[in-house]
Amino acid sequence: xxxEPVSVVFKKILIANRGEIAVRLIRACREMGxxxxxxxxxxxxxxxxxxxxxxxxxxxxxAATESYLCIDKLLxxxxxxxxxxxxxxxxxxxxxxxxxxxxxxxxxxxxxPKAEAMEIMGSKTSGRRAMQSAGIPLVPGSTTxxxxxxxxxxxxxxxxxxxxxxxxxxxxxxxxxxxxxxELESAFDAASSEALRAFGxxxxxxxxxxxxxxHIEIQILADEHGHCVYLGExxxxxxxxxxxxxxxxPSAVVDPELRRRMGEAAVGVAQAAGYTxxxxxxxxxxxxxxxxxxxxxxxxxxxxxxxxxxxxxxLVQLQINIAxxxxxxxxxxxxxxxxxxxxxxxxxxxxxNNFFPSPGKITRLMTPAGPGVREDSGVYEGWQVPLEYDxxxxxxxxxxxxxxxxxxxxERALDEYFIGGIKxxxxxxxxxxxxxxxxxxxxxxxxxxxxxAQSNTATKGKEEKDENDETSRREIAALAAALFAATGKxxxxxxxxxxxxxxxxxxxxVARREGMRN
Amino acid sequence: xIYQIKVEGxxxxxxxxxxxxxxxxxxxLRENSEAEAxxxxxxxxxxxxxxxxxxxxxxxxxxxxxxxxxxxxxxxDNRRYATEVGDPRALRTRRVAGDGDSGPQRITAPMPGxxxxxxxxxxxxxxQGQGILVIEAMKMQNELKSPKKGVxxxxxxKEGMTANAGEVLAIVE
Numbered sequence: 109x110x111x112e113p114v115s116v117v118f119k120k121i122l123i124a125n126r127g128e129i130a131v132r133l134i135r136a137c138r139e140m141g142x143x144x145x146x147x148x149x150x151x152x153x154x155x156x157x158x159x160x161x162x163x164x165x166x167x168x169x170x171a172a173t174e175s176y177l178c179i180d181k182l183l184x185x186x187x188x189x190x191x192x193x194x195x196x197x198x199x200x201x202x203x204x205x206x207x208x209x210x211x212x213x214x215x216x217x218x219x220x221p222k223a224e225a226m227e228i229m230g231s232k233t234s235g236r237r238a239m240q241s242a243g244i245p246l247v248p249g250s251t252t253x254x255x256x257x258x259x260x261x262x263x264x265x266x267x268x269x270x271x272x273x274x275x276x277x278x279x280x281x282x283x284x285x286x287x288x289x290x291e292l293e294s295a296f297d298a299a300s301s302e303a304l305r306a307f308g309x310x311x312x313x314x315x316x317x318x319x320x321x322x323h324i325e326i327q328i329l330a331d332e333h334g335h336c337v338y339l340g341e342x343x344x345x346x347x348x349x350x351x352x353x354x355x356x357x358p359s360a361v362v363d364p365e366l367r368r369r370m371g372e373a374a375v376g377v378a379q380a381a382g383y384t385x386x387x388x389x390x391x392x393x394x395x396x397x398x399x400x401x402x403x404x405x406x407x408x409x410x411x412x413x414x415x416x417x418x419x420x421x422x423l424v425q426l427q428i429n430i431a432x433x434x435x436x437x438x439x440x441x442x443x444x445x446x447x448x449x450x451x452x453x454x455x456x457x458x459x460x461n462n463f464f465p466s467p468g469k470i471t472r473l474m475t476p477a478g479p480g481v482r483e484d485s486g487v488y489e490g491w492q493v494p495l496e497y498d499x500x501x502x503x504x505x506x507x508x509x510x511x512x513x514x515x516x517x518x519e520r521a522l523d524e525y526f527i528g529g530i531k532x533x534x535x536x537x538x539x540x541x542x543x544x545x546x547x548x549x550x551x552x553x554x555x556x557x558x559x560x561a562q563s564n565t566a567t568k569g570k571e572e573k574d575e576n577d578e579t580s581r582r583e584i585a586a587l588a589a590a591l592f593a594a595t596g597k598x599x600x601x602x603x604x605x606x607x608x609x610x611x612x613x614x615x616x617x618v619a620r621r622e623g624m625r626n
Numbered sequence: 627x628i629y630q631i632k633v634e635g636x637x638x639x640x641x642x643x644x645x646x647x648x649x650x651x652x653x654x655l656r657e658n659s660e661a662e663a664x665x666x667x668x669x670x671x672x673x674x675x676x677x678x679x680x681x682x683x684x685x686x687x688x689x690x691x692x693x694x695x696x697x698x699x700x701x702x703d704n705r706r707y708a709t710e711v712g713d714p715r716a717l718r719t720r721r722v723a724g725d726g727d728s729g730p731q732r733i734t735a736p737m738p739g740x741x742x743x744x745x746x747x748x749x750x751x752x753x754q755g756q757g758i759l760v761i762e763a764m765k766m767q768n769e770l771k772s773p774k775k776g777v778x779x780x781x782x783x784k785e786g787m788t789a790n791a792g793e794v795l796a797i798v799e
Contacts, residue, residue: 458737461736464736464768465739465764466737467737467738467763468791471692472677472690472692474690495737495738495739495764496764498764522704523704526690526701528676528692528701535704538704581705581707582633582707583655583657584687584689584702585689585700586631586633586640586709587653587666587668587682588678588680588687588691588700588702589629589631589633589640589691589698589700589709589711590640590653590711591642591651592691592698592711593629593711594627594642594644594651595670
């Protein structure tokens with residue numbers, strides 16, 4: 109399915125973002141012959157996206173509210189440098205209808221959906237209403253507050269277990285899981301009094317409780333001429349505290365028939381909202397493979413590369429072409445999935461210390477390469493990871509013919525990866541990829557938190573099995589520490605002091621010698 | 627050269643003698659609890675600063691070294707080991723001095739970040755585990771707790787200040 113030859117409508121695109129996604133967008137621009145414009149805050153002057161862009165302009169202090177979230181400043185830069193489009197990336201202003209509208213009013217094309225479509229999907233109630241009228245399956249339950257008697261009726265209708273939720277609530281307050289009718293009354297009273305205390309309203313409603321669901325999402329693309337296609341699914345069930353950690357495509361539980369049904373539902377969602385450009389429709393999938401609409405993300409997703417690798421498409425280039433008013437260059441029947449892709453999100457955080465952020469200087473960076481490996485990174489060796497922003501450093505993505513081969517490839521790539529100077533979650537991925545449940549694809553949204561809780565309490569036995577390896581590794585570490593000390597580079601009894609002593613680079617010494625000779 | 631090396635609580639004695647060839651070493655290794663030392667021939671090259679290519683009995687290792695506030699960390703097969711290199715005398719004196727939890731305890735920044743809250747005043751009585759201050763990095767807040775029951779002797783930072791990893795923030799006595 110060849111993309112049509114590049115004929116550019118935009119001359120210059122402002123990238124209203126930073127980090128790996130800004131670099132990803134700049135790369136797409138470069139390949140399309142479009143000039144890219146980076147923006148940066150005080151702490152990002154030397155960031156990778158600034159180095160890679162064709163142009164770069166300062167927009168303010170480190171705090172995002174005074175720089176990357178500042179609509180006025182972004183538009184001012186766009187106008188003064190003559191950008192004719194803005195790509196928001198993900199996060200920051202990407203799902204802000206005010207920004208989309210401000211761009212349009214300034215005569216600059218916003219690469220994404222229209223503000224109206226964002227607004228429909230952004231509100232819980234209007235989103236659900238739009239979905240209901242489009243016949244999209246929602247988690248069954250009531251959308252209005254209930255009395256105790258009504259609650260019993262609704263619970264019977266949707267079937268136990270059910271979840272009682274505070275109508276005004278959020279954050280787990282006023283929520284009760286009810287597994288049988290006899291538990292409902294006391295749970296109802298508890299939930300409504302908790303809701304009253306927490307939110308000043310005792311109203312509760314019911315949703316069917318979906319046990320151990322999978323989070324599976326469908327990528328869609330819609331042009332501005334009424335064509336909309338789905339590009340298969342992404343399995344995003346491996347999450348730590350609701351944050352995606354590992355994503356893959358396709359999902360091991362989605363067969364062609366389910367893919368078609370979910371894909372058509374997702375296209376229905378997009379069309380119900382008058383959606384254009386790239387978007388993602390998230391579903392919960394239960395053990396019987398019934399799926400329920402969760403929400404729509406009206407932007408490019410972090411995990412878009414796994415879809416790119418199995419479809420062979422460049423989603424960012426397609427986004428740009430769609431925004432330029434071009435029709436989709438292919439139809440649904442032209443979309444074929446090939447092989448399996450897995451992505452790991454690398455964060456500057458310490459898995460051995462509650463995943464606390466670990467900003468700092470990257471003193472050594474060794475990145476994987478070779479067959480089927482893609483690294484979308486926003487960092488480089490010697491760079492100071494700032495503490496003001498999201499701690500994601502890069503995404504490591506692999507592709508192979510089968511899921512099994514993709515897992516082996518990812519393990520190999522992780523072995524080649526080394527990030528020195530800061531703590532990262534690299535060890536977490538090694539643990540996940542070895543996990544028998546993950547290898548069998550028996551995962552759900554609570555799975556990772558479960559295995560992390562288990563490994564915190566019961567790693568002892570496993571480590572003993574490793575004891576022989578561990579002993580010899582420890583010995584090698586001792587030998588290496590002695591060798592570093594013996595070769596005089598940072599191994600003195602106070603190693604930290606020695607680290608600061610820098611021998612002048614060889615070229616400087618040569619230059620000096622040459623200088624003396626003249 | 628003889629080095630006394632601590633790796634995760636174990637102490638090794640490593641003796642190194644430069645061999646005839648470039649990068650070649652004769653070495654003997656003995657864990658302190660063991661009676662006998664083992665002898666190796668090995669070939670070690672620093673391929674770039676802090677990266678050591680080590681050939682030992684046909685096995686190839688790529689070892690990386692990092693300098694951290696906590697000491698020298700050496701990675702073998704992607705496992706990180708905190709190491710301490712010293713001469714035997716230094717280790718002995720430190721052991722005598724002891725670093726139990728009597729005496730003043732320093733509260734250090736576990737990561738670079740901004741001090742968002744100071745929860746106690748100097749000279750205040752604190753319980754073990756009581757929050758002393760809150761440090762924030764990358765939108766995550768981390769409460770640092772008192773390691774012991776005692777008196778806050780000193781607070782070395784102010785709210786709004788930025789601290790580096792390992793920097794001493796407060797002292798509890």
